[in-house]
Amino acid sequence: MSRETLLQARELRVRRGTGQVLEVQALDLRAGEVLALMGPNGAGKSTLMLTLAGLLPPSTGGLRFREAPLQSRADREAFRRRVTMVFQDPLLFDTSVLRNIASGLKLRGVPRALRHERAADWARKLGLGALLDRPARQLSGGEAQRAALARAFVLQPEILFLDEPFSSLDARTREALIEDLGHLLADTGTTAVLATHDQGEAARLAHRLAVMRDGRIVQMGGLREVMNHPEDPFVATFVGMETLLKGQVTACHDGLISLQVRKGPGTREVLALGEAPSGQTVLVGIRPEHVALSLQSDNTSSARNAFSGAVTKVIPHGPVFRIELDCGFFLTAYVTAQSLSELELRPGRPVVASFKATAVHLIRREGLDTQV
Amino acid sequence: MIWEGLRKAVELLLALDPEVLRITLLSLKVSGIATLLSVVLGLGLALLVALNEFPGKRLVIALMNTGMGLPPVVVGLFVTVLLWRNGPFGFLGILYTPAAIILAQAVIATPIVAGLSLAALQHLPPGLRLQILSLGATRRQLVWLLLMETRLPLLAAVMAGFGGVISEVGASIMVGGNLKGSTRVLTTATVMETSRGNFEVAFALSFILLLLAFSVNALLTHLQQRQGRR
Numbered sequence A: 001m002s003r004e005t006l007l008q009a010r011e012l013r014v015r016r017g018t019g020q021v022l023e024v025q026a027l028d029l030r031a032g033e034v035l036a037l038m039g040p041n042g043a044g045k046s047t048l049m050l051t052l053a054g055l056l057p058p059s060t061g062g063l064r065f066r067e068a069p070l071q072s073r074a075d076r077e078a079f080r081r082r083v084t085m086v087f088q089d090p091l092l093f094d095t096s097v098l099r100n101i102a103s104g105l106k107l108r109g110v111p112r113a114l115r116h117e118r119a120a121d122w123a124r125k126l127g128l129g130a131l132l133d134r135p136a137r138q139l140s141g142g143e144a145q146r147a148a149l150a151r152a153f154v155l156q157p158e159i160l161f162l163d164e165p166f167s168s169l170d171a172r173t174r175e176a177l178i179e180d181l182g183h184l185l186a187d188t189g190t191t192a193v194l195a196t197h198d199q200g201e202a203a204r205l206a207h208r209l210a211v212m213r214d215g216r217i218v219q220m221g222g223l224r225e226v227m228n229h230p231e232d233p234f235v236a237t238f239v240g241m242e243t244l245l246k247g248q249v250t251a252c253h254d255g256l257i258s259l260q261v262r263k264g265p266g267t268r269e270v271l272a273l274g275e276a277p278s279g280q281t282v283l284v285g286i287r288p289e290h291v292a293l294s295l296q297s298d299n300t301s302s303a304r305n306a307f308s309g310a311v312t313k314v315i316p317h318g319p320v321f322r323i324e325l326d327c328g329f330f331l332t333a334y335v336t337a338q339s340l341s342e343l344e345l346r347p348g349r350p351v352v353a354s355f356k357a358t359a360v361h362l363i364r365r366e367g368l369d370t371q372v
Numbered sequence B: 001m002i003w004e005g006l007r008k009a010v011e012l013l014l015a016l017d018p019e020v021l022r023i024t025l026l027s028l029k030v031s032g033i034a035t036l037l038s039v040v041l042g043l044g045l046a047l048l049v050a051l052n053e054f055p056g057k058r059l060v061i062a063l064m065n066t067g068m069g070l071p072p073v074v075v076g077l078f079v080t081v082l083l084w085r086n087g088p089f090g091f092l093g094i095l096y097t098p099a100a101i102i103l104a105q106a107v108i109a110t111p112i113v114a115g116l117s118l119a120a121l122q123h124l125p126p127g128l129r130l131q132i133l134s135l136g137a138t139r140r141q142l143v144w145l146l147l148m149e150t151r152l153p154l155l156a157a158v159m160a161g162f163g164g165v166i167s168e169v170g171a172s173i174m175v176g177g178n179l180k181g182s183t184r185v186l187t188t189a190t191v192m193e194t195s196r197g198n199f200e201v202a203f204a205l206s207f208i209l210l211l212l213a214f215s216v217n218a219l220l221t222h223l224q225q226r227q228g229r230r
Helices: A045-052 A073-080 A097-107 A112-125 A141-153 A171-188 A199-205 A223-228 A233-238 A337-342 B002-014 B018-051 B057-067 B072-083 B098-122 B128-134 B139-149 B151-166 B170-176 B186-195 B199-228
Strands: A005-016 A019-030 A034-038 A060-065 A068-070 A083-086 A159-163 A191-196 A208-213 A216-222 A243-253 A256-262 A267-273 A281-286 A292-294 A305-317 A320-326 A330-335 A350-355 A361-363
Touching (some): A005 A045, A019 A045, A019 A191, A019 A216, A034 A045, A034 A199, A045 A159, A045 A191, A083 A141, A097 A141, A141 A171, A191 A199, A199 A223, A208 A223, A216 A233, A233 A243, A233 A361, A243 A267, A243 A330, A256 A281, A292 A330, A320 A337, B002 B199, B018 B098, B018 B151, B018 B186, B018 B199, B072 B098, B072 B170, B098 B151, B098 B170, B139 B151, B170 B186
Parallel strands (some): A034 A208, A159 A191
Antiparallel strands (some): A005 A019, A005 A060, A060 A068, A243 A281, A256 A267, A281 A361, A292 A350, A305 A320, A320 A330
16 A cells, blocks of 8 residues: 555653553555454553644654644644544534534534435434434443434544544444444545554454554554464464464475474474574464364365364354364364364364464564563 | 411512522622632642542542531631731731622532532542543543543532532621621521521521522533533
8 A cells, every 4th residue: 555644653651640552663554445443452552642633732753644744733723623433432512413413514614404414414424314313322332422423524524533432342243343333444434543442343344453452552454463363472362363383494395385383292393385494483473364174184275284182162252153172282173063063072072173384374483482 | 476477478578678688699609700710720629639639639639528517607707817918818808708708618519519510520430531532632632521521520520619608608608797688698687587586587688599490400410411411
């Protein structure tokens, strides 16, 4: 993506009391992209979001919006008229749905008839067409968050900040809302920053991903790149690479690496793509969605890695089931309800787990010998 | 005797007794202006405290809450001393005038309005301020929207402030002196008539006071509930 950089943050630091809660060296937001900020609670997602949205002045460092620095309070105020934010709590005003959606336009002095027309239009786009005159306090959680989104979209913001907007919704409502938000973002080409601790949400909405920990960005890059090639164990676990095994390179030729993984009794050999010197200690990461289960070894499969093992746990995981396996090492896989019953998966059931060499991700970092 | 008082009140009102009318109107005027002053000062103070972080904020809030229970006689004493001929503000020459009662009543009502308004503002969701700013509000628009969001409890604060001063007697008598035709208000007149043994008139004045308090609060309540349906 070589589009214009909308927002640029450099050397951003936020201190609270005596401690530093945020330190971001560089962050560029490009026009039309959705950037997801991921991290556990307290990682600094919200602080970064508030700073980027001009709601929290940084202690040091600064922001540039379309090349122009945001320095004074007046700069930030003008900037706030061109972007907007949706929070976890819908924070609707104590008035009708229509007036809520129109409130940002009213603050900008848009005439009543025009702002109500535009607000009604966006209410319909978010499925609230029948609820325009309803007091906002009577809306359900999902409806209220839809109203909050309509109130944001109607402003045609140049950047839309979304601070965990779905966290307090039930699973079904959340699914529907993520779906709709995805369409709206794509249709309007709105540039957005989404804070979330849910990798599924990020995977469905974002183009780029920044994983945060302790107020810093640990890794930032394209969605697939970060999901499939995390640079350290923290990022790996956070983006859903559930299996992380310590391994040692035993051989490497023709772009194929042989590794010995050591977990539990005996050693197993795992094959991965790439180059690595013999003897190097690495972390072997495998995503559950890349692991296939069968009842016997399938020679026709292109998967280079196949291990017999046994199911240890079956856990419902949203629309699929998460299967924990003991293959001489710990491994997880996702299966559908249909596969679950066809393979009669239950604890103790012997299965063969297979995955391609391309699905094996190696984390090579100095100090791994002592770290894991 | 209570019945007699009620009949007397109706009689006095229907006859448009000039003295009673003057006392009633003065009560309304004095307490009305005092309440207005307390709303400006109290709400301003509440906003200042609610919207800013500063060292000693908790102490200020504690002081405001303590102020809600200021004994009117104590206020009366302080205002009297301040306005006394030789006092620091003696040059104003307003002791024993309605202005002195307004001042004393405003001192009583301001902490009530401030304390209740602050509680209302602090009860708003913590993120609301950022949400309003992120919708593009200027600082003035932010304040206006926060006030609109708290309009119900704010009107209750105004009612509490007005109720506190319209029914107050200690300070009014001390700084006003209950001078006939000048600083006699419903409460001070009731005290005087009672001490003279004119219970019927005292009851009549009391009923008028209750009616007045009720009317003003009914008006404010109407305003409050109408706003609530907005």
